[in-house]
Amino acid sequence: MNLFHRKVIEDPTHEECGLGSETVLHVLCQCTKAREVWTHCNLSHTIEGQGEFTDILWRSGMNPNNGSNLLDIILMIAWCIWKNKNEVRHGGRKHTAAEMFETAIRLLDEYNAAQEVPVQHREDQPA
Numbered sequence: 140m141n142l143f144h145r146k147v148i149e150d151p152t153h154e155e156c157g158l159g160s161e162t163v164l165h166v167l168c169q170c171t172k173a174r175e176v177w178t179h180c181n182l183s184h185t186i187e188g189q190g191e192f193t194d195i196l197w198r199s200g201m202n203p204n205n206g207s208n209l210l211d212i213i214l215m216i217a218w219c220i221w222k223n224k225n226e227v228r229h230g231g232r233k234h235t236a237a238e239m240f241e242t243a244i245r246l247l248d249e250y251n252a253a254q255e256v257p258v259q260h261r262e263d264q265p266a
């Protein structure tokens with residue numbers, strides 16, 4: 140949709156499905172391909188409801204019944220959907236829902252590992 144507003148593309152219709160305008164909400168949540176991914180991840184219930192994608196994130200992050208990493212995994216899956224959409228646009232291969240979920244989990248593990256503060260042992264400290 141932004142590309143349409145910026146006059147980069149002439150038609151706001153999502154090329155991949157031809158069924159909706161290429162908004163963030165459509166591409167990440169409403170499009171057939173996106174729905175496949177969320178269903179595969181057992182997270183389709185999290186992307187239901189009114190509002191924009193940011194509203195979905197807000198609801199997911201603020202619900203005390205949700206696990207603390209739900210928002211992280213939703214964001215990582217969304218990023219994988221968006222990234223693959225752009226890869227396909229530039230001639231890349233369309234990933235399956237399972238591949239996108241695996242990639243999201245792997246990237247989230249790598250991110251979390253990078254956040255861990257290395258344990259400094261007493262003998263490593265300068266005297």
Ligand SMILES: [Zn+2]
Nearest residue numbers: 153156170171
């Ligand atoms: Zn679509």
